[in-house]
Amino acid sequence: MDTLTGLLDGPKARGAFLLRSILTPPWSLRIEDGAPLSVVTMVRGDAWIVPEGGTPVLLRPGDVAIVRGPEPYTVADAPQSPVQVVIGPGQVCTRDGVSVAESMALGVRTWGEARPGEDHAVMLSGTYRAEHEIGRRLLDHLPTLLVRPSGDGTATEDTLVRLLTTELTRDEPGQELVLDRLLDLLVVGVLRSWLAVPDGGAPAWYRAQHDEVVGPVLRLMHDDPARPWTVAGLAAEVGVSRAGLARRFTALVGEPPMAYLATWRLALAADLLRDPERTVAWVAHRVGYSNPFALSAAFKRVRGLTPQEHRWLAADAPAATGPVHAATTVVLAG
Structure with a gap:
């Protein structure tokens, strides 16, 4: 996509x-x-x-x-x-x-x-x-x-x-x-x-998708977030050096490739967790975490609550209010 x-x-x-x-x-x-x-x-x-x-x-x-x-x-x-x-x-x-x-x-x-x-x-x-x-x-x-x-x-x-x-x-x-x-x-x-x-x-990510190098990298992340991507692996996919991709991606998107990927994975997980039929383990596997404990630790560190707590809050307050x-x-x- x-x-x-x-x-x-x-x-x-x-x-x-x-x-x-x-x-x-x-x-x-x-x-x-x-x-x-x-x-x-x-x-x-x-x-x-x-x-x-x-x-x-x-x-x-x-x-x-x-x-x-x-x-x-x-x-x-x-x-x-x-x-x-x-x-x-x-x-x-x-x-x-x-x-x-x-x-x-x-x-x-x-x-x-x-x-x-x-x-x-x-x-x-x-x-x-x-x-x-x-x-x-x-x-x-x-x-x-x-x-x-x-x-x-x-x-x-x-x-x-x-x-x-x-x-x-x-x-x-x-x-x-x-x-x-x-x-x-x-x-x-x-x-x-x-x-x-x-x-x-x-936003920067939209402008960056038109770049001949960063655009394909963004699509790779979005198409297959569960793949164990590394900067080196992404660079090889698009035919550039690891250092060159890191510099170009950060300059255009505003954050390093792995930071963007981590944010994307947690956003995708947060959306998937709204479905009570999907277990935390299933969501973790879907977005690239080796097990539900790894996802829970990352979710808690970045968002300040566990995946299950996020699910409860989403169910209780479907019309979220933001900043x-x-x-x-x-x-x-x-």
């Missing part, structure tokens, strides 16, 4: 929360759900997204916004509109502390207040419920708010928005899976657009 595929495999929707909101101006939603990643797009009408401590950004129909959590943010018809509804953890919606889940329900995956005879906005939103460890290596580099304007030359994302609009209110067998995959495709498309922008803030970042916004130019 290429480096991007491995790291994008983390933010994969599994029963993501998707909703169509129909709202009559003035309206304002305060999002405090702590979700690691959310997607917002307007089908009708404009909206303003206001990141916590950031500058309001206008969202027009067809634009796609990716919001990185867990910091709260506001979506409104105008930046100055007072907050009417607060959306908390578990997608619990309240107005003045009172639940409005039933009073504002409008049908299948549809919610809001559409008063007859009045103009209203239509917004689609998708929320990833859990942060996966591999995806964190990518998510930590994302700006707080990333906006891909409609019609910027990436027709695929425009098509996906239309498909999502059509499929969101259908109630068919397997519909949840269809929506999850549409959401994934939309997110991956926007992320690829962001990563392709020169000087757009792409607080300064608010940054990137709008991809057309």
Whole structure:
């Protein structure tokens, strides 16, 4: 697999929360759900997204916004509109502390207040419920708010928005899976657009994958993390000297090859451990540790808890909250 595929495999929707909101101006939603990643797009009408401590950004129909959590943010018809509804953890919606889940329900995956005879906005939103460890290596580099304007030359994302609009209110067998995959495709498309922008803030590992030496080495690590790699072995695979690979890899990626591999293995292990059917021994073998004790020692040393403790925490808190970042916004130019 290429480096991007491995790291994008983390933010994969599994029963993501998707909703169509129909709202009559003035309206304002305060999002405090702590979700690691959310997607917002307007089908009708404009909206303003206001990141916590950031500058309001206008969202027009067809634009796609990716919001990185867990910091709260506001979506409104105008930046100055007072907050009417607060959306908390578990997608619990309240107005003045009172639940409005039933009073504002409008049908299948549809919610809001559409008063007859009045103009209203239509917004689609998708929320990833859990942060996966591999995806964190990518998510930590994302700006707080990333906006891909409609019609910027990436027709695929425009098509996906239309498909999502059509499929969101259908109630068919397997519909949840269809929506999850549409959401994934939309997110991956926007992320690829962001990563392709020169000087757009792409992480070092992404830039390094285009290097004729370091790129193949990264793919070798990702394709077969269980192999007992050494710098010398990796250098032989790509036909360079051990010292030359070590210098080049460190300069482009920002850390030595074995340090990157160790981090990758533990990230992969942390993700695999979320499945209670997989034993620690199986995970250890899968990611390149000789036995579960070796994995446990490395996991404890780097992460401060054992694999089993990590599994318990992941089960108890599926919507993980991460470090607080300064608010940054990137709008991809057309």
